[in-house]
Amino acid sequence: QITLKESGPTLVKPTQTLTATCTFSGFSLSTSGVGVGWIRQPPGKALEFLALIFWNGEKRYSPSLRSGLTITKDTSKNQVVLTMTNMDPEDTATYYCAHMQGCTSMVICYYDYLGQGTPVTVSS
Amino acid sequence: EVVMTQSPATLSVSPGERATLSCGASQSVRNNLAWYQQKPGQAPRLLIYGASTRATGVPARFSGSGSGTDFTLTISSLQSEDFAVYHCQQYDNWWTFGQGTKVEIK
Numbered sequence: 001q002i003t004l005k006e007s008g009p010t011l012v013k014p015t016q017t018l019t020a021t022c023t024f025s026g027f028s029l030s031t032s033g034v035g036v037g038w039i040r041q042p043p044g045k046a047l048e049f050l051a052l053i054f055w056n057g058e059k060r061y062s063p064s065l066r067s068g069l070t071i072t073k074d075t076s077k078n079q080v081v082l083t084m085t086n087m088d089p090e091d092t093a094t095y096y097c098a099h100m101q102g103c104t105s106m107v108i109c110y111y112d113y114l115g116q117g118t119p120v121t122v123s124s
Numbered sequence: 125e126v127v128m129t130q131s132p133a134t135l136s137v138s139p140g141e142r143a144t145l146s147c148g149a150s151q152s153v154r155n156n157l158a159w160y161q162q163k164p165g166q167a168p169r170l171l172i173y174g175a176s177t178r179a180t181g182v183p184a185r186f187s188g189s190g191s192g193t194d195f196t197l198t199i200s201s202l203q204s205e206d207f208a209v210y211h212c213q214q215y216d217n218w219w220t221f222g223q224g225t226k227v228e229i230k
Contacts (some may be wrong), residue, residue, distance in 0.1 A: 047221040
């Protein structure tokens, strides 16, 4: 059974750095074709792709948010970490991590499992 | 960026009735389209991928159709557990989502 759980601060001050952790079970991020990504949903707005890391270490970042985003993985701990620098009130959102598999080409792949999300508010 | 547009924003339906949700893409995404169901406080759940293939465990009352730029999710006979928000997502060119359609009880 694949599960993903997000954790991190619920409140971040403007200009600070957000560090969010996705801890997962039921799969290995060293298995070919597997990827774990981050998606967010601001209040009342659409879900938005942020970043994705594949089993082989390849990374993908949102073209509109590339600057300030870093995604890393710790395969031994079954964790993926998202770092966002210079947080702004517009970054207030629920942050989700998500799993994909069968993605050996690293394109044309969809998320099949998502976590429940962690709410983050950016405010002074 | 491929812009996904869902309609309507809210759909009021009586239990047992049919619900039809639409999703449009600003450019062709071929059949690389997924639908997710989201209930309050829960993780989004994959329903459909490849525009029309049901994910494991998804009831047959859910069906997807379309290709290119126009897609439809149909729920043939709404059950109480189907009242939720539905998101479409294209994965042909990066990953973008629609704004969601809320299916509420009429």
